[in-house]
Amino acid sequence: xxxxxxxxxxxxxxxxxxxxxxxxxxxxxxxxxxxxxxxxxxxxxxxxxxxxxxxxxxxxxxxxxxxxxxxxxxxxxxxxxxxxxxxxxxxxxxxxxxxxxxxxxxxxxxxxxxxxxxxxxxxxxxxxxxxxxxxxxxxxxxxxxxxxxxxxxxxxxxxxxxxxxxxxxxxxxxxxxxxxxxxxxxxxx
Numbered sequence: 543x544x545x546x547x548x549x550x551x552x553x554x555x556x557x558x559x560x561x562x563x564x565x566x567x568x569x570x571x572x573x574x575x576x577x578x579x580x581x582x583x584x585x586x587x588x589x590x591x592x593x594x595x596x597x598x599x600x601x602x603x604x605x606x607x608x609x610x611x612x613x614x615x616x617x618x619x620x621x622x623x624x625x626x627x628x629x630x631x632x633x634x635x636x637x638x639x640x641x642x643x644x645x646x647x648x649x650x651x652x653x654x655x656x657x658x659x660x661x662x663x664x665x666x667x668x669x670x671x672x673x674x675x676x677x678x679x680x681x682x683x684x685x686x687x688x689x690x691x692x693x694x695x696x697x698x699x700x701x702x703x704x705x706x707x708x709x710x711x712x713x714x715x716x717x718x719x720x721x722x723x724x725x726x727x728x729x730x731x
Contacts (some may be wrong), residue, residue, distance in 0.1 A: 544712055546710070547670075547678045548586055549682065549691065550680065550705065550707045552602045553571045553605045553704050554574045556569065557569045559574070562635065562638075565628050566627075566629075568599050570601060580608055583609040586707060589677060591677045592673065593669070594606055598620040603617065603681075605705065623662070624661075629649065632648040658685065663690055663693055688702055694714055695714065
């Protein structure tokens with residue numbers, strides 16, 4: 543059986559509830575986010591997970607710690623490449639209910655989507671190389687995970703809800719890594 547990666551978006555924060563772009567601003571989980579993380583952990587226990595990793599941002603670390611309590615795992619690594627997209631001048635802006643046109647104007651200073659996807663693929667490539675054949679739980683951020691999945695699967699992926707887990711076959715990632723070549727996606731730092 544193919545090894546799996548559970549890509550988990552962190553639990554809800556106050557900024558999520560307010561419809562704000564968080565990006566790399568380190569906003570903690572709220573009460574709802576902690577409850578979501580506990581529920582997600584209970585949903586993942588049907589698979590034997592071997593490794594738990596996280597973005598270094600506090601909302602992802604706390605979510606991973608709560609998941610890990612249910613899964614019997616501790617965070618083994620906090621990877622900077624798993625941080626959320628940098629939204630530039632848009633970080634902290636409320637976009638809930640805003641037109642697509644206005645959101646796109648705000649995102650003009652944001653990190654390019656292709657760079658975000660490349661970071662996500664690079665991080666996952668590092669993890670599958672470091673932990674061959676193991677099932678991985680990766681806790682990160684909605685936009686990074688969605689863009690990474692789109693790049694790996696070659697098709698659009700819907701928005702990922704707080705604490706939603708999306709399963710990815712390691713073989714799908716390995717194909718993308720082979721096609722892209724090691725130099726372009728080699729881990730940094």
